[in-house]
Amino acid sequence: MAKVTAHTPRISRREGAPSRPAARGGTFAAALPLNSSPAPASPAPQRRVQTLDKLAILADAAKYDASCASSGSSRRDSVGGRGIGSTEGMGICHAYAPDGRCISLLKILLTNFCIYECHYCINRNSSNVRRARFTVEEVVALTLNFYRRNYIEGLFLSSGVIRSPDYTMEQLVAVARQLREEHDFRGYIHLKTIPDADGELLAAAGRYADRLSINVELPTVQALSALAPEKDATTIRRTMGRIRSRVEENREARREARQAGRPARRPPRFAPAGQSTQMIIGADATNDATILASSAQLYASYGLRRVYYSAFSPIPDAHAALPLQRAPLAREHRLYQSDWLIRFYGFEHAELTTPDSGMLPLDIDPKLAWALRNRERFPVDLNRASRELLLRVPGLGTKTVARILRLRRQQAVRLADLEAMRAPVRKALPFIVCADHRPALGELDAENLRARLAPPPRQHSLAL
């Protein structure tokens, strides 16, 4: 279901595409299926326009879902026959597959009609927006056409709720089923799940999709009931729990079949790329400490692959409870950095926010902010410290730390080694000791250390 964020889906030709034939230019309209209209009597060009129109509406509506990130670049396109290729277009975004590849997905809503009234959502029932609805066959045809033209490697499909949660979920599952069973589609499929839908539909969705996601929408139960009155936090979490159980049971059954030497009897995989969720930040007064605590609980309880954070931006005719200002994108970025530190660097969520405000500083990254608040823990000796301590040094990422650990088995680590590893040495210097470096006396306690290490202020509103 659609959320509010500032991501804009873009089209771009990817590098190193797999073995399918490369697209040879052309336009989106040319890629649209002729047989995709529900009105078979219409002349073909008209049908194309109609589908293009729907695509414009439903790809634009899907951009509010942050669950697959778009790559940014300056506006370029080949409209009017000038040049070839485009960085703008409808409905194509980039996401990371479980094996780490960046893949492009057709990202659309099945429909932006919705019977719900989530106050923060542009597609809510009372919203005055243009509405459209694809048929199942249209989405299938679009996906296959774009795939054959090498525009995409998969589908990200979400929807407003129409008629009932079960009916909507049936439609989403029907798209995935047709793609897999009738067209032997082997590309990536990410389906948004409707929380109130029947468990059997969920099971079917997991059979066809690589990833399932359900949005928790807001960081707290209170915020959800205030801003999304038809949604129920308990139902959302129960559905996440069901998905987790099915993923784990499936993994176990496949492992047992493999160990028993019966690989042919392994059950088909259930949502092999796991599940993810999204929460909107800045639509209510929840601070970053509570957001990160909520994420930590979601990761621990439901085995989520990712929690996506989507900075709220105001919508037309908004509910009075919503802020008039958009949440800073820098806040979304700092939350992603903190999320990463919790999952891969051993930080606890409560360590990362400023104790008095419960917020993350926007001007410096959360790891540097933590180091500046805990100066007594430094300097850390690169040649002796544990991996856990090295991971706490500003500027040292997981790969650099792994290289340091390998190198120091053979020789003492020096500054030149850090430079060769392309680590940001200037940022790390006050916090480390190595064979040819030790911070000057009093450097760590210097009042201006924060100012020295903070990146220079940047003008974000102008495209350079």
Ligand code: SF4
């Ligand atoms: S269910 Fe809520 S968030 Fe989803 S499309 Fe409808 S109004 Fe928007």
